[in-house]
Structures are given as C-alpha cells and as structure tokens.
Amino acid sequence: MDHAVVMAGGSGTRFWPESRARRSKQFLDLTGGGPMIRETLLRIFPVIPPERVWIVAGAKDAPHLSHRALGIPKRNILLEPEGKNTGPAIAYAAAAIGRKDPDAVILAAPADHAVANVRAFRAVLRKGLRLARETGRFVTLGIPPTHPATGYGYIERGKPFPGKVPGAFEVVRFAEKPDLPTAKRFLRSGRFDWNSGLFLFAAGTFADRLAKFLPEVDRGFRRAFRGNRAGFANRLARAYRRMPSISVDYGILEKETGILVLPANVGWSDLGTWRSLHEFLAGTGENVAFGDSILSDCRNVLVRTDRGVAVVLGVDDVVVVRSGDALLVCPRSRSEEVKGVVEEIRRRFPSLA
Amino acid sequence: MDHAVVMAGGSGTRFWPESRARRSKQFLDLTGGGPMIRETLLRIFPVIPPERVWIVAGAKDAPHLSHRALGIPKRNILLEPEGKNTGPAIAYAAAAIGRKDPDAVILAAPADHAVANVRAFRAVLRKGLRLARETGRFVTLGIPPTHPATGYGYIERGKPFPGKVPGAFEVVRFAEKPDLPTAKRFLRSGRFDWNSGLFLFAAGTFADRLAKFLPEVDRGFRRAFRGNRAGFANRLARAYRRMPSISVDYGILEKETGILVLPANVGWSDLGTWRSLHEFLAGTGENVAFGDSILSDCRNVLVRTDRGVAVVLGVDDVVVVRSGDALLVCPRSRSEEVKGVVEEIRRRFPSLA
Numbered sequence: 001m002d003h004a005v006v007m008a009g010g011s012g013t014r015f016w017p018e019s020r021a022r023r024s025k026q027f028l029d030l031t032g033g034g035p036m037i038r039e040t041l042l043r044i045f046p047v048i049p050p051e052r053v054w055i056v057a058g059a060k061d062a063p064h065l066s067h068r069a070l071g072i073p074k075r076n077i078l079l080e081p082e083g084k085n086t087g088p089a090i091a092y093a094a095a096a097i098g099r100k101d102p103d104a105v106i107l108a109a110p111a112d113h114a115v116a117n118v119r120a121f122r123a124v125l126r127k128g129l130r131l132a133r134e135t136g137r138f139v140t141l142g143i144p145p146t147h148p149a150t151g152y153g154y155i156e157r158g159k160p161f162p163g164k165v166p167g168a169f170e171v172v173r174f175a176e177k178p179d180l181p182t183a184k185r186f187l188r189s190g191r192f193d194w195n196s197g198l199f200l201f202a203a204g205t206f207a208d209r210l211a212k213f214l215p216e217v218d219r220g221f222r223r224a225f226r227g228n229r230a231g232f233a234n235r236l237a238r239a240y241r242r243m244p245s246i247s248v249d250y251g252i253l254e255k256e257t258g259i260l261v262l263p264a265n266v267g268w269s270d271l272g273t274w275r276s277l278h279e280f281l282a283g284t285g286e287n288v289a290f291g292d293s294i295l296s297d298c299r300n301v302l303v304r305t306d307r308g309v310a311v312v313l314g315v316d317d318v319v320v321v322r323s324g325d326a327l328l329v330c331p332r333s334r335s336e337e338v339k340g341v342v343e344e345i346r347r348r349f350p351s352l353a
Numbered sequence: 354m355d356h357a358v359v360m361a362g363g364s365g366t367r368f369w370p371e372s373r374a375r376r377s378k379q380f381l382d383l384t385g386g387g388p389m390i391r392e393t394l395l396r397i398f399p400v401i402p403p404e405r406v407w408i409v410a411g412a413k414d415a416p417h418l419s420h421r422a423l424g425i426p427k428r429n430i431l432l433e434p435e436g437k438n439t440g441p442a443i444a445y446a447a448a449a450i451g452r453k454d455p456d457a458v459i460l461a462a463p464a465d466h467a468v469a470n471v472r473a474f475r476a477v478l479r480k481g482l483r484l485a486r487e488t489g490r491f492v493t494l495g496i497p498p499t500h501p502a503t504g505y506g507y508i509e510r511g512k513p514f515p516g517k518v519p520g521a522f523e524v525v526r527f528a529e530k531p532d533l534p535t536a537k538r539f540l541r542s543g544r545f546d547w548n549s550g551l552f553l554f555a556a557g558t559f560a561d562r563l564a565k566f567l568p569e570v571d572r573g574f575r576r577a578f579r580g581n582r583a584g585f586a587n588r589l590a591r592a593y594r595r596m597p598s599i600s601v602d603y604g605i606l607e608k609e610t611g612i613l614v615l616p617a618n619v620g621w622s623d624l625g626t627w628r629s630l631h632e633f634l635a636g637t638g639e640n641v642a643f644g645d646s647i648l649s650d651c652r653n654v655l656v657r658t659d660r661g662v663a664v665v666l667g668v669d670d671v672v673v674v675r676s677g678d679a680l681l682v683c684p685r686s687r688s689e690e691v692k693g694v695v696e697e698i699r700r701r702f703p704s705l706a
Contacts, residue, residue, distance in 0.1 A: 311369075311679070311698065313684075326661055329664070331666075
C-alpha cells in the first residue's frame with residue numbers, strides 16, 4: 001500500500017514574528033488557506049488516504065496537531081523525544097510503517113511547503129509512487145527552476161530513465177545550495193532541478209539503505225521497537241539520545257546510487273522566507289496584504305497585520321509583519337536574515353522569541 | 354507687562370498614527386521630554402510667568418490642557434468655538450490681554466515647536482520683548498537656515514535696525530514655502546531666515562493693525578467682549594461663525610510695514626513631520642528609537658512603538674511608528690504625505706483617524 005510521512009519537526013524562525021518558539025512555521029497560515037501542515041495533508045489525501053498518512057513531529061508540537069479532525073489515526077502520530085533532523089525522523093516513520101506493511105511505498109514530504117497547481121502535484125505523486133514501487137529505487141521530485149535561486153539545493157538530471165512510467169531521469173548528483181554564479185550556470189545548463197525535499201521509496205529499500213549508510217540509526221530503532229509496548233517511550237528516548245543529528249539527504253540520498261528524479265512543474269515553493277512567500281503569492285511588482293491595510297505607492301511589499309491597520313506609504317521591496325506585540329520591518333531581499341535577529345530577540349526579549 | 358499667547362489650535366495630522374482626531378500633535382510627547390505644549394510653556398515661564406501666559410485652544414482640546422498643574426490661571430485659557438486659523442486666535446488673546454493690560458507686550462508662539470538651545474532661546478525672547486516695547490513694531494524671530502528647507506516660509510532680512518537692542522534687522526518681505534531651487538537661492542544669498550512663527554508685538558500696535566487689516570475680525574471681538582459676562586460664549590460663537598479663516602501672517606504681517614526680524618540661532622524646529630523630528634533628535638546617519646526595539650544595519654531610521662518590540666533590519670531613511678492599533682511605515686523623505694493618507698484612514702477606518 002502507499003503511505004505518506006509528513007515531517008513536521010521544523011521551527012522556521014525565519015518567519016518571526018509569526019513563528020515563535022511555541023508556534024512553528026508549519027502551524028502558521030501563511031498563504032491564507034489554513035495552517036501549512038493542514039494544506040499539505042489535504043493536498044496528499046486524494047492520493048494517500050488519512051489512514052495511511054503519518055506525521056512525525058516534536059513532542060512540544062503535539063497540542064497543535066489537529067490530525068483527529070482530519071481523520072488521521074492517533075497511532076499514526078509519531079512524536080520524537082528530540083529533534084535529530086530528517087534522517088531519524090523518516091527512519092522512525094519507515095520503521096513504524098514497515099512493521100505494519102512491509103511492502104509499503106512511502107512518500108516523504110515536509111509539512112511546510114506550498115504548491116500552486118495541486119492537480120498536477122497529485123498526478124506527479126501518483127507517478128512517483130508507481131515508479132518507486134516498480135523500480136525499488138528512491139524517487140525524488142525535482143522542480144524546474146524559474147530563477148537562479150541560491151536558497152535551494154539542486155539535483156542534476158542525467159539520462160532519461162526507460163520504463164513504464166515516463167518522464168523520469170537518472171540523478172547524476174545532488175548539489176548543495178549554490179552561490180549565485182553557480183546557480184546561474186545550473187539554470188543555463190538546463191540540466192538542474194530544485195530539490196523539493198519530497199521523495200518516495202519502498203519501505204524495503206529504505207530499511208536496506210538505512211542499515212548500510214546509517215547503522216547507528218538503524219540499530220536505535222530496532223532496539224526501540226523490540227520489547228513490550230509499555231517500555232517503548234523510554235527505549236525510544238534512549239535511542240534518540242545516542243543518534244546522530246543528520247539529514248536524510250546527507251545521510252542516505254547523497255550516498256545512494258540509482259536514484260531517479262521526476263520533474264514536477266507544479267508551482268512548488270518551500271516558503272522558506274517572507275520573500276519566498278511574497279513570490280509565491282504575487283507577481284513581480286505586486287503587493288500582498290493580510291489584514292486591514294493601506295498601501296500607497298508601494299511595489300513588491302508584503303504586509304501582514306493580525307490587528308488594527310497598517311499603513312505603508314511609498315516603499316518598495318519591504319516586508320512588514322505585525323504579530324501580537326512584535327513588529328518586523330525588513331527588505332524583502334534580506335528576509336533570510338530574520339533568523340539571525342531571532343537569536344538577539346531570544347536574549348533580549350525572550351517572551352517574544 | 355509681558356504676556357505670552359501659546360496657540361494650541363492645530364491638529365498635526367502628519368504625526369499620525371500618534372496624532373489622532375482626539376489627540377492633537379501639541380499634546381504628544383514627540384521628543385521624550387513631555388507633551389509639546391508643556392515643553393513650550395516651561396520654556397517660556399522663566400521669561401514670562403504662568404500668570405501672564407495665555408493659551409488659545411479648540412474647545413475639543415480642553416480636557417488635555419493641564420494648565421492648572423503648571424500654574425496658569427483658568428481665565429487665561431481661551432477656548433475658541435471653532436478654528437479660524439491664527440489670525441482670529443491671536444486677535445482673541447490680544448483682545449483679552451489688552452482689556453486687562455493695555456500696555457502689554459505679547460509673545461505669540463505656536464504650541465508645537467521644539468528648541469534645542471533653551472538658554473539662547475530665552476535670551477532672544479527677552480530681546481524681542483524689549484524691542485517690541487521700545488519700537489512699537491512687530492518683531493519676528495527668524496531662524497538662520499541650516500539647509501534649503503522647502504517646508505518653511507522664509508523672511509528676507511534688510512538693513513540692520515539701529516537702536517538700543519542690537520541684532521535686529523528690517524524685514525524686506527515674507528516668502529511663502531519655496532520650491533527647492535528657490536530655497537537654495539535663499540540659502541546662498543545669506544539674507545533669508547526661516548519664519549519660526551514666533552513673533553512679538555505691543556497690544557496697542559496689534560489692536561490698531563487688526564482694525565486696519567482685518568476689520569471683520571476686529572468688529573467680531575469688539576461685539577463679543579461688549580455686554581454681560583453670561584452672554585459672552587454665545588456672542589463669541591456668533592462672532593466666530595462670521596469671521597474669515599485667515600492666518601496672522603497673511604492677514605496682518607504680510608500687509609504691515611516696518612516689521613523687524615531678530616535672528617534666533619537657538620536650534621529651533623517646527624517638528625512638522627516625522628522627518629523633522631528625526632532631524633531634530635539625531636545627526637545624519639543616526640537612528641532614533643522610542644520603545645523596545647532592535648535596529649540592525651539601519652541608518653536614518655526613526656522607530657516609535659508604544660508596546661511590544663519593533664525589529665527593523667537593513668533599511669535606511671525609514672519611519673516606523675506603532676501606536677495602539679495603528680502602524681505606519683514610510684520613507685523619511687515622504688513623511689509629509691502622511692497628511693494625505695489620514696484622509697483615506699478617515700474614510701476607511703474612522704476609529705483610527
């Protein structure tokens with residue numbers, strides 16, 4: 001059967017002041033359609049029904065998970081005792097799913113991304129599930145780049161992959177977030193896609209590669225799942241304490257050969273920063289406003305206010321966000337740096353971090 | 354005796370969102386020293402004591418007047434039934450003062466200006482009072498310009514005025530707010546001062562010129578002050594209804610000959626806009642912040658927040674003001690335009706206007 005794992009462990013401090021220590025990015029309504037995780041789940045359900053959708057989240061985020069309202073069984077909610085990046089997160093879900101359904105094919109997806117063309121997205125998911133099942137290979141979703149982004153990792157495409165599912169390519173390599181000249185070269189070459197962080201695999205393949213590439217993680221989950229149910233939480237906590245913090249990209253995908261990439265022209269955005277939110281929602285030059293506001297003679301402005309009225313007059317390329325007692329003003333192009341400011345807020349105004 | 358009239362009738366919508374329909378600029382604490390009108394009064398008191406200081410204000414502002422705490426008698430508070438600009442405002446005060454003290458010399462000052470060098474300012478006031486008393490002429494305070502401001506009126510100086518009080522000049526003419534090339538020419542010529550709006554005159558001189566240049570206004574106050582005390586408010590209201598709305602500059606000073614100007618190098622600012630507030634408080638490139646805030650990599654930024662924390666990252670020449678439910682972001686150079694936005698706020702969000 002097909003399963004999905006939605007990874008909801010991130011914090012997303014770059015969305016301060018809306019994201020806070022106790023309100024992670026994936027629980028924010030950034031696009032106006034509802035909390036990101038809810039949008040992600042609703043996007044997946046027509047392809048993989050709620051009973052086979054799993055969520056991996058931090059224990060602290062448990063109160064925010066409205067899985068029950070969406071029909072996801074409680075046993076599908078996997079709470080990690082501590083965050084150890086995506087490697088252990090996916091391994092936890094793959095182990096839980098594999099015990100119930102050894103022949104499972106699994107979609108792994110971050111909770112906090114956005115997709116403009118949902119219908120096309122679902123078609124790609126279905127193709128990816130078939131491809132992973134028929135080939136036993138890891139299948140990544142690659143996003144045809146629209147500009148030389150330096151905030152995304154890239155996947156280099158090789159030869160078209162022959163087989164019953166058309167449109168897939170061999171992966172030549174994964175490239176880390178490039179500098180601008182490199183990103184421009186990637187774009188010109190026509191051989192690179194953005195790495196969406198969504199990928200699919202057969203449970204058996206994952207179990208095999210986990211044992212091979214991340215044996216400590218593999219051993220940890222074997223020990224945790226062995227033994228009586230009452231002791232599981234303690235065994236899991238002990239296993240997590242000993243595990244390395246490692247991404248699935250670095251720990252497995254970059255070491256694996258024979259990975260496939262399926263180009264997915266679906267209007268995807270990782271919504272990594274206020275800037276990328278603006279780009280996802282607006283055309284060049286357009287303003288986006290959430291909440292009562294007056295924008296006069298502005299271009300490329302993103303305004304969000306959770307109360308009152310925001311008046312923005314005569315500025316370009318600026319992000320203005322008011323959330324509770326906190327206010328942020330910064331250029332769109334520097335919204336990456338919000339992350340750094342949150343460190344200072346933590347020190348000086350901890351109640352607003 | 355010497356008297357002072359402080360004109361507190363303005364609204365100062367350019368300081369939105371701190372100024373509101375029910376909170377005029379002169380009652381704001383813009384510089385951190387207290388409400389502007391209070392600063393203005395305290396600046397004058399060592400020269401003219403509270404018993405001889407008069408305030409002309411709109412009836413709606415009566416609740417904000419804390420004159421009693423400052424020792425100003427209640428009878429010195431003159432509430433106008435409606436605003437008719439500075440001509441009638443000063444005429445009202447001059448009539449009230451002249452009835453008690455026909456030999457009075459009167460300083461007329463707006464409530465909403467700022468002075469950096471208070472000691473020098475008081476010395477100039479004393480000189481001005483002597484000059485007005487000894488010559489019977491109108492004496493204006495001219496501010497040596499520091500830059501080609503287009504937001505101020507100018508006074509052209511003529512010959513030095515001989516007499517016992519040194520430093521005064523004949524006024525050649527008053528020039529309205531100039532365009533930038535004209536302002537630059539004024540500055541280069543070395544003959545122009547900014548018109549501070551502060552001026553001094555003998556009560557008798559004023560009464561004479563009022564009758565000559567603004568006979569309708571003169572007649573209105575004569576009628577209001579004639580008759581029993583009980584009917585005064587009604588007679589005043591009737592008189593105001595018929596009066597033209599006219600500034601004292603346009604109605605009297607620009608028609609008068611023989612006016613003197615006393616250059617006053619006292620660090621004066623009319624604090625007309627957020628920009629001029631920033632310029633008054635900070636050197637070039639410096640930021641000014643009121644309220645908890647983090648300014649990172651900013652220049653020439655003015656931040657004011659009445660609660661919470663404002664984070665401003667990587668912007669130059671910007672004004673950020675949060676007051677209650679309202680928020681303003683605009684370039685420093687366009688703070689003049691706030692006035693226009695307030696019109697729109699009045700229509701769309703009247704509770705915040």
